[in-house]
Amino acid sequence: MEGFSWKxxxxxxxPSETFREVEKEEIGEGIKYFALLxxxxxxxxxxxxxxxxxxxxxxxxxxxxxxxxxxxxxxxxSLVTHLFVWILGGNAGYKQTLKSYLYSSTPALLxxxxxxxxxxxxxWSFILNxxxxxxxxxxxKTRAFLAIVLPVIIFASMLVAFVGMAYIWYLSILSGVKxxx
Numbered sequence: 001m002e003g004f005s006w007k008x009x010x011x012x013x014x015p016s017e018t019f020r021e022v023e024k025e026e027i028g029e030g031i032k033y034f035a036l037l038x039x040x041x042x043x044x045x046x047x048x049x050x051x052x053x054x055x056x057x058x059x060x061x062x063x064x065x066x067x068x069x070x071x072x073x074x075x076x077x078s079l080v081t082h083l084f085v086w087i088l089g090g091n092a093g094y095k096q097t098l099k100s101y102l103y104s105s106t107p108a109l110l111x112x113x114x115x116x117x118x119x120x121x122x123x124w125s126f127i128l129n130x131x132x133x134x135x136x137x138x139x140x141k142t143r144a145f146l147a148i149v150l151p152v153i154i155f156a157s158m159l160v161a162f163v164g165m166a167y168i169w170y171l172s173i174l175s176g177v178k179x180x181x
Contacts, residue, residue: 004033011106015128019135022103027095030102034074037109042067045113052115070109074101081133084147090137100132 010018022030046063078101082094090097104125111121126148133144 004036007033007103008106008110011103011128015104015131016135019100019103019132022099023096023136025099027099030099034071034102034105034109037106038067038070041109041113042070048113048115074098074105077101080151081147084150085133085137085139085144088139088143088147090133090139090143090147092137096136097133100129100136104128104132 007018007022010021042063045066046059049062050059075098078098079094081101082090082097085097107121107124107128108118112118114121129148130141130144133139133147134141137144139147
């Protein structure tokens with residue numbers, strides 16, 4: 001089972017079995033896998049973006065920025081999700097949640113640079129992450145789904161509340177009404 005190709009095929013064709021195979025694997029293997037696919041994604045995405053926008057002057061900066069953003073996003077997203085995994089009964093540790101995020105990103109990193117196909121690739125990665133968290137954390141797929149979706153719902157609700165309060169404050173300024181008086 002050398003190399004990455006068996007993992008790519010496995011996560012695309014037989015995700016449950018492949019997640020079980022990588023369960024005992026060191027986290028460094030997952031990070032290397034993500035790093036390699038992240039380079040491919042960042043370069044192809046940067047080139048396509050430059051081609052579509054007609055602005056290729058900052059191509060290297062775009063590629064590096066995208067690559068760094070991918071890493072930041074995978075660590076932050078997995079950390080936030082892991083809090084909810086833990087609340088919902090997952091007790092296999094953060095590394096397993098991170099591993100799920102690293103490996104479930106396979107479709108998004110392989111196909112996410114293609115316009116329109118990227119939507120399907122992101123949905124596929126989302127579904128793979130549900131399977132991965134369920135397998136690696138030994139929780140139901142429903143709990144895995146909730147662990148991923150609840151932080152998004154909470155963040156969106158907070159954002160809507162903040163925008164609503166800002167709008168009310170803005171309207172009160174326009175009408176000359178003092179807030180809190």
